[in-house]
Amino acid sequence: MRVSDGFILRPFGDKYIVVAVDDAADDFHGLITLNEPGVELWKQLEKGTTYDALLKSITDTYDVDEQTAKTDLDAFLKTADDAGLIYE
């Protein structure tokens, strides 16, 4: 899975946000705020990655059990998918 065309990540103040440009801006007018783990996931999604690789990156980086990591990852991916930010 990877980030759809037209979505860019950029710093804003001390936070990171995702906004739409080009054709993606026709349908997506808002912005999404990412926290630090979200930014890490996003950067992997920009290059293209798999569910398992994302999950492994979370358990490797943070002191969480796999079930918690899965729950967080699923929530993140659902939000991103619902907003059309990523595709399989």
Place this chain on the structure above:
Amino acid sequence: MVYRIADVNIGIDPIFEFTKEYIKDYEAKDEQAQFTVSVSSEDLEREKTLSPEKLDEPYYEITAILRKICIEMLKNYNGLFFHCSCFDLDGEAYIFTAPSGTGKSTHTRLWRERFGDRLTMINDDKPIIRFIDKRFYIYGTPWNGKHSISTNMRSPVHAICVLEQDKVNRIEQMDTVGALTSIIKQTLIPHEKSEMNKLLDLLSEMLSQIPVYRLGCTISQEAVEVAYNAMK
């Protein structure tokens, strides 16, 4: 004809007499245009498809001109269009923004009643904000809303307020991202990546300098009192 809007000399050659009349307070006969905008029939057709309601023909031209000016302002003049009602009070600008229909004009009318001659309306709908010499200024424009109350002037921005209708009057300062989320909807969002980054750079600087408040308010002098005490 050259028009001076937000301290930039702009060449505009309107198709409709109505449009010329609409922008005539901003004529600058002897100036050289820094850039020129022209509206084609394709532009007018495009405005028709973008407009939520059917308007008289000249209004599509007026909107098309504003759109072109704003893109140029953003690209080359550190400027952005901002949907709000704003006034100068004691030499500084107070800005009230919200989605259409919330009551921006109604709220600023209450401030006029309260402050009288200390207050000058800058614009009631679509002013332009520019970043000049490390400060933000808001400028009156011909695009001044249905009540046409505006002044061809500029004023340094003091504070921004996002209005919401409420049963009580309350105000709080917003965090940067919350403020951005509200504010970005009230400007013209560009499509090109470089322009989008320019806009976000400008807004980032603006929100680091200028406090943004959320005001829940009734239609009352108490609302003005609550807002003024926090924003002044």
